[in-house]
Amino acid sequence: MTGSEGFIRMRTLQVVVLIIFAVIIGRLAYLQLIDNRYTELAEANVLRHVVQYPPRGEVLDRNGEYLVQSRECYDLMVIYSDIDKRGFDTARMCSILGLTPEKIRRELANARMRPRAPRLVTSYISKEDKLRFDECNFRGFYTVYRTVRQYPRQVGGNLLGYVGEVNDNYLKRHPDYKIGDYVGMNGVESAYEPELRGRKGVKIQEIDTHGAIKGSYMNGLYDSLPEPGRCLTSTIDIRLQLLGEELMRGKVGAAVAIEPSTGEILMMVSSPTYDPDELVGRERGNNYMKMLYNKRQPLFNRAVKAKYPPGSTFKLVQGLIGLQEGVLRPTDLHVCHEGYQAGRLKMACHAHASPLDLRFAVATSCNAYFCYVFRDILDNPKYGNVKEGYDVWREYVESFGFGRKLGSDFLDEGNGYVPDRAFYDRQYRGSWNSLTVLSLSIGQDALGCTPLQLANLACIVANRGYYYIPHIVKKIEGRDSIDRRFYERHYTKVDPKHFEPIVDGMWRGVNVGGTSTMARLDGWDVCGKTGTAQNPRGRDHSTFLSFAPKDNPKIAISVYVENGGFGASAALPIASLLEEYYLTDTIRRPALLEYVKNMKIYYPAYDR
């Protein structure tokens, strides 16, 4: 090998060395300067966002008493590597926190997988237990602040709703929630979720590869404090609610009371109900499943969701439509010989004087009278044929709030059902007339109303022609007003001047002589209308609509008791007692109270 060749080879090798270093530096430039994924990955490695949960907003009744409180409770956390393995007294901890040793052993075995990372052992530790726990000073264990719901009066299970951990479905629709967050479900809790929820705070910590906390990130520059949820004042009167739940105990059905002049819901009972405290804490899952499989469906909010046939209470609507359409004058007389007869079809009625006018027909709840009225509306020659007439009738009914959501603040409000023309075309293959659908006249057939819609009907009559959308919340902390839609009057398609004879009929039914005389209260002009709805599942449903006093009404109420028999036998006493209590603050009819409380109703459909 000559010298010059050695020189060339040296140069070649120098180039090789330079190329190798150039490749390394090029790769470094790519990693450090161009590809910026790694900064995020590094942060994901080292930063842990610890959520600071805000206390959830509380709910007051209309008089300022607590319906729902937020109680502080604690999650027990453990850092396995910090446990004093020899000195740790499992039995002592179990007795303080009310846990089983198996549970603690199981959780510790799980925590051992990542010994330096904090791990949840158990939730829902009460404040008292937490204080005793702090005294004992178990090394490696600590508690984290959270809040749970507490119900001082234990009322309004379906009304208030409950709070639970978000599920996958909800997370998909609401990206601002994270796994482990609590969210309101049903009732007030879900309707006012954004207000009650508050805002979470965050504390950013730096952790090492074992998950141990090494300190706060940037000295807490990006940390934020939790913002508590807003306090709500509800329209509920807690004493009325308590009495309502007590009276409805053992019955299936619903009772709703509304203040007609504002649309504020004073009371809303769905029976059977449940103690909302059962859906809080460690036993929540078990209790929930128990209720889910209860045949009487305590989790189903009948007051806003159930579809009941309104029965005779619907005669009020029928009469009003007749008056507005001009096919009925209050003085019109119709005959009733224990029923309505048209060809072979006969609609039975009970015994009463005949012929009779509108006021008396309302008071005594005559079936035949309203058959005449209903047929006159549908067969009005003005509209050509019965189907056009039916459409007109249906529009009137919808203007009373039936067959659609009222727009209250309950998110899961039901529509009810008012059959349309197509429904009957399907059912009778196109050939039907006013006789075919005659049972609509007395609120039967396919008609379905929610108890809230019925209470709203009572409000409309009480207000003589308009209603405010029923709502459950009166005031939100830090806001001047609630939603605007609750301040608007909604008029029906019936002129207010036509209401007087109907109101008068309701007043007579209670105070002069009719089906509702038991609802009479001395000194208060109570107006009422009973209803007895036939149904394919056993005894008739019992329902009652009422408001009082007649002028400047303070309360409008609807009670619906499934399989309760006559309107006067189950629903009426309940409604009457509630009215008495709301108006006078006392109950002077202890015998009636006892009768209602001891009433036994047999439910073949639920208790099979």
Next chain:
Amino acid sequence: MTANRRNGIFYGVDRWAVLLYVLIVIAGWISITAASYDEETSSLFSFSHFYMKQLMWIGIAWVTALVVLLLDEHFYHKFAYPAYFVGLALLVAALLFGREVNGAKAWFEFGSVRVQPVEFAKIATALALARVMSGYSFSINRAGDLMRVALVICIPLLIIILQNDTGSGIVLGSFLFVLYREGLNKWLCIPILLIAALFIVSFLLSPMTLLVAVILVCVLSEAMMNGHWRSRIIFLAAIALASILLCAAAALIAPGKLDLYHSLLIVSLLSVVGVSVYAYRSNLRNIFILVCFFVGSMIFLPTTDYIFNSILKEHQQNRIKSYLGLLDDPRNLDYNVNQSKIAIGSGGFWGKGFLQGTQIKYGFVPERHTDFIFCTVGEEWGFVGAVVVLTLLCLLILRLMRMGERQQEPFGRIYCYCVAAILLFHVLVNVGMTIGLMPVMGIPLPFMSYGGSSLIAFTILLFIAIRLDASTRQFSPDRY
């Protein structure tokens, strides 16, 4: 002799090399401090810390460097073979009596201090190689001399592979760099590199493809060396034709006994005899080397699977598989590399600052003060710091080559190149592995990784080169 000699042990010492060495060691110590610094420990300067221990090792290394400079250059020349045999003995002793760490039985343990004899075997091999190749009438392209060189390199390499420390063993492969400088025919270097690459990917290829590839590489590089393209292509065609005929004949006589792969194997191995006779007659010695290659490959080829499955430990298999993309399990096997890439990548241009690297400080990068020390540089000092450190290392390697070139004696030149080759290989593999260019092999970054034996060994390696260079300059002809 002493009369002509300039006095003082520091005379003629290459100041640039020493300066680069000191800078790199300091950079390493700063990185170790950052990597092992623990906020919670109160006593900053206690000797239980890695960085304080490393300070002690640095001190010992510098004293050793002084000792190396004090010794006469002839000592190294004479000492080469004994050192080599002592090195081999140490390797065998480690294999027999050593302690197993990370699956490699390559460590001696004295109390709390662990020593890896491989580090010193590298020096010994470099010295021995320099000695063999600087011998009188040595010619690298003569088959016999090349065999001696191969022997010197392969004996320690085999023992190291038996120790299950393949990463360190492959370092000796970097001496190809030196062989090239010393005039090894480049058409020999290329097939060596190609066949080495083929073995790395042999798990991916079928034996047939591998065999055809090896035959083609050997024949074509031989043709590049000696010309005679026509006859080499005829040879290839003859082998193909013969193996197909053999296969067809076998299919007629005993169907299913002999497939095309085995026919080709038989034909090519038979042809080796003919090729050897041809080479002897036409006096083309370099063909012999290729024939040896080929036969060696044929012996290795069926054994690679065996080595892979029974000799390599599971974690080593997985490392190789993971690097070759045969295994899809980022969390467990690529974890180290991923974390190391995250640490370096998150450093950005200027880095996060001294002791501010979260990935390092909070232990996300494993082995962060030893094999993955470069991550600390990348994260805390950013692209700028990494480039500075790499530049220092690059300059040191180029400086060593320059020192080699100005040697009077081939011994010094070869030794300097050996040192440059070892350093280059270590830097390439170590830094390459932290940025995902190379598979994880577990060899340290020279002068920077924590560990006494590695630091001292590299210091001795470097300072012998500096000593040899210094003596050249003490006797430089311009003195006369």
